[in-house]
Amino acid sequence: QSVREEEKARIAREVHDELGSTLTALRMDLDWMAERLPPDMEPLREKRAAMVRLVESAVAATRKIVTDLRPSILDDxxxxxxxxxxxxxxxxxxxxxxxxxxxxxxxxxxxxxxxxxxxxxxxxxxxxxxxxxxxxxxxxxxxxxxxxxxxxxxxxxxxxxxxxxxxxxxxxxxxxxxxxxxxxxxxxxxxxxxxxxxxxxxxxxxxxxxx
The missing domain is CATH 3.30.565.10 (Histidine kinase-like ATPase, C-terminal domain)
Known part of the structure; x- marks a missing residue:
């Protein structure tokens, strides 16, 4: 049981560290883009907003996966x-x-x-x-x-x-x-x-x- 929990914790850390940090960096890049897109480029601004929604969905899914992988932190x-x-x-x-x-x-x-x-x-x-x-x-x-x-x-x-x-x-x-x-x-x-x-x-x- 302890070996299985340690493996789940290791996977949770890797998902959190690698995927989580990548998604955060991507969201920051999209915020950077929003500040520089001209107001008259509405199609690109709409596309950027759609990308933000996708990133936020991925962040939420990643957070749920990580939390589900490490329930022992809360339970134990x-x-x-x-x-x-x-x-x-x-x-x-x-x-x-x-x-x-x-x-x-x-x-x-x-x-x-x-x-x-x-x-x-x-x-x-x-x-x-x-x-x-x-x-x-x-x-x-x-x-x-x-x-x-x-x-x-x-x-x-x-x-x-x-x-x-x-x-x-x-x-x-x-x-x-x-x-x-x-x-x-x-x-x-x-x-x-x-x-x-x-x-x-x-x-x-x-x-x-x-x-």
Whole structure:
């Protein structure tokens, strides 16, 4: 069993490192292209937008494959360990320092909720790498009387109010939908030049009925 899990983890790392980094580079090239295409070249701009959608679909599929290949991180070690692992991968690939406060918790988060928070965390770090131009990132995973709370803060470029109110800005709709499946939510606060803070929360499940 342990040999099989190690092999799955190795494959997950290779998919994440090779395919993930290639797709990220391709998306960055497409963003570079968007800034340089003349406004009157509408067919090329539409083609570029279609390519972006394909890349984003491939990124989502890659993330699902990687997560499915390494369920033991969540199942065996818990959400806190998975967050610390993903943060270390982020630092390795971007060079951006990331401070993580994610103590192991008494009582496991239910797997589906843990997976939702983990994928929200992955998406947030992807946004930081692509858009934030951050010099440092801070992560806090905690549990309080209301539930599990994940906070990710960066000191990057930030966003203005009109970007924040966009329903699907940087995939926020998808992240909110993940949290809302479990009665939670995602909020974002930001100011231009002062970084961005994302907070995702998921309530703790009610205790089972006593006989």
């Amino acid at each position: 070690l818990g959400l806190a360990a998975a967050v610390r692992w993903e943060a270390a991968e982020f630092k390795k690939h971007t060079g951006v320092p990331i401070e993580v406060e994610a103590p192991d918790m008494d009582g496991a988060v239910q797997r589906e909720a843990a997976l939702a928070l983990f994928r929200i965390f992955q998406e947030t770090l992807t946004n930081v790498a692509r858009h934030a131009k951050a010099r440092r990132v801070w992560v806090n995973l905690a549990i309080n009387e209301e539930g599990y709370v994940l906070q990710v803060r960066d000191d990057g470029a930030g966003m203005d109010e009109k970007d924040l109110v966009k329903t699907n800005s940087h995939g926020l709709r998808g992240m909110r939908e993940r949290a809302q499946q479990f009665g939670g939510d995602v909020s974002v606060s930001s100011q231009p030049g002062r970084g961005t803070t994302l907070v995702a929360s998921v309530p703790t499940p009610p205790p089972p009925d006593q006989p």
